[in-house]
Amino acid sequence: EAGVAQSPRYKIIEKRQSVAFWCNPISGHATLYWYQQILGQGPKLLIQFQNNGVVDDSQLPKDRFSAERLKGVDSTLKIQPAKLEDSAVYLCASRGQGYEQYFGPGTRLTVT
Amino acid sequence: DQQVKQNSPSLSVQEGRISILNCDYTNSMFDYFLWYKKYPAEGPTFLISISSIKDKNEDGRFTVFLNKSAKHLSLHIVPSQPGDSAVYFCAASCNSSMNYGGSQGNLIFGKGTKLSVKP
Numbered sequence A: 001e002a003g004v005a006q007s008p009r010y011k012i013i014e015k016r017q018s019v020a021f022w023c024n025p026i027s028g029h030a031t032l033y034w035y036q037q038i039l040g041q042g043p044k045l046l047i048q049f050q051n052n053g054v055v056d057d058s059q060l061p062k063d064r065f066s067a068e069r070l071k072g073v074d075s076t077l078k079i080q081p082a083k084l085e086d087s088a089v090y091l092c093a094s095r096g097q098g099y100e101q102y103f104g105p106g107t108r109l110t111v112t
Numbered sequence B: 001d002q003q004v005k006q007n008s009p010s011l012s013v014q015e016g017r018i019s020i021l022n023c024d025y026t027n028s029m030f031d032y033f034l035w036y037k038k039y040p041a042e043g044p045t046f047l048i049s050i051s052s053i054k055d056k057n058e059d060g061r062f063t064v065f066l067n068k069s070a071k072h073l074s075l076h077i078v079p080s081q082p083g084d085s086a087v088y089f090c091a092a093s094c095n096s097s098m099n100y101g102g103s104q105g106n107l108i109f110g111k112g113t114k115l116s117v118k119p
Helices: none
Strands: A005-006 A009-015 A019-022 A031-037 A044-050 A052-056 A064-067 A075-079 A088-094 A107-111 B010-014 B019-025 B030-037 B045-051 B056-059 B061-065 B071-077 B084-093 B113-118
Touching: A005 A088, A005 B030, A009 A019, A009 B030, A019 A088, A019 A107, A031 A075, A044 A064, A044 A075, A088 B056, B010 B019, B019 B030, B019 B084, B030 B061, B045 B056, B045 B071, B071 B084
Parallel strands: A009 A107, B010 B113
Antiparallel strands: A005 A019, A019 A075, A031 A044, A031 A088, A044 A052, A064 A075, A088 A107, B019 B071, B030 B045, B030 B084, B056 B061, B061 B071, B084 B113
């Protein structure tokens, strides 16, 4: 069974530029999550999708972050415009019937 | 306010000995607990979990213990191997309470403990 795929793996941008991340969850997993992990911290939830609907986006900075999962499979997370404090690893995870979430390799974003 | 705490940023253990990683939580509505292992430049990998109705779950060299009255869980690795060297994250979720203030099923993570197993 293929795992969660993410791209790109690394991205360097200047502040005020925009960036987008892509995630493909494990086949058949209806629930998809985006997390932000700042160095030295645990992952922090940004947004949760159930199929193509948003379940929880209470911690998403909506003035600059947006996410979509149009067909209930792949998802994209966008930041526009980026700030220095957005430098982090962005993790995508998916969940099937159980309570465990399975993570992709992450995208390391550096904002200069 | 941190709901899941891992108070030891790092732990060093000799190969073959036991590694004990600790985690405390504050929200009594958490009913499912998980441990993840993370190598550099990789995403967290699910390791082992435990439901709040149990006090112990074992999978090979890994055992998780849950003490609900103390709101404490621990991960035991016996025997420790150099390949176990990684950052270990404790996570908790609430999946069944209608009174839970957050979103059910979402994971709340600790800050992680870096385990080093020396040959």
